[in-house]
Amino acid sequence: MGCTGDKSQKVKEVEKVEVKPLKKELIKNKLDLISVETPNSKPNELSDNKKVFYLNDHDDLSISLFDYPPDITAKNDSELELQNGYRKVAYDSGGAIIEVKKVKLGSFDTIKTIIKIPMKPAGIAYIGSYTIPFKSFSYIVKVQCIEQGDTGMRDTIILEMMIRNGTVQLSEEQGIMKGWMRDPYDDSIHLPYMMNLSESEEFDKMFPKHPLSRMRKYLKHVEETIKIDESLLKEPKFEYGINVK
Secondary structure (H helix, E strand, O other): OHHHHHHHHHHHHHHHHHHHHHHHHHHHHOHHHEEOOOOOOOOOEEOOOEEEEEOOOOEEEEEEEEOOOOOOOOOOOOHHHHHHHHHHHHHHOOOEEEEEEEEEEOOEEEEEEEEEEEOOOOOEEEEEEEEEEEOOOEEEEEEEEEOOOOOOHHHHHHHHHHHHOOOOEEEOOOOEEEOOEOOOOOOOOOOOOOOEHHHOHHHOOOOOOOHHHHHHHHHHHHHHHOEEOHHHHHOOEOOOOOOOO
16 A cells, blocks of 8 residues: 555656646747748747847848737728728837738738838838737737938939929928828828838839838748648637727
């Protein structure tokens, strides 16, 4: 009987040792349920909730896990509502939207956004991302490209072209360029800082090294190579409208 008691006690001790690491491993691996092919085999920065890959001296790609309910403020999942919501987010950050649309990545509904934020003393940071929302958590795959060196060259060349063909009109009295900045989805919206005509995708081929051109190229790569574990299909979906005040 003494031997039987010892065995029972040892089994309990083993169970305790095995269960604790399993829980930690499950939390750790939640970030690994999403991956993107990158030039680097390993992330340059790594934590339990974020991986960062340095694509070059100016650009980086990150995969982040936010282990709390998403703060998306759209009333529903229509692109119009998403555009209105992200427009406000960008404006409150001093930036502007360039693109907001729904994109299907594999079996998952995602929100694709490109936002620009002015930097000091000069230049622009372009931030492109795919948000994969669930009821109690979300993933964001983000690419950030920063304008450095000779800033504004793309804007200057395209602006001169648009003035020559009459698309943009200068108003010396008001000190504005009519037709240069536009909201990408609603011409009735007028904000101090918006997308300008040079940031249209049609000009990316003319300026392949521009940060926005690089951004769009990276985002296409993400769409082509991203892998999202099918086990996430069992997770409850995000409920639109719950964050609307």
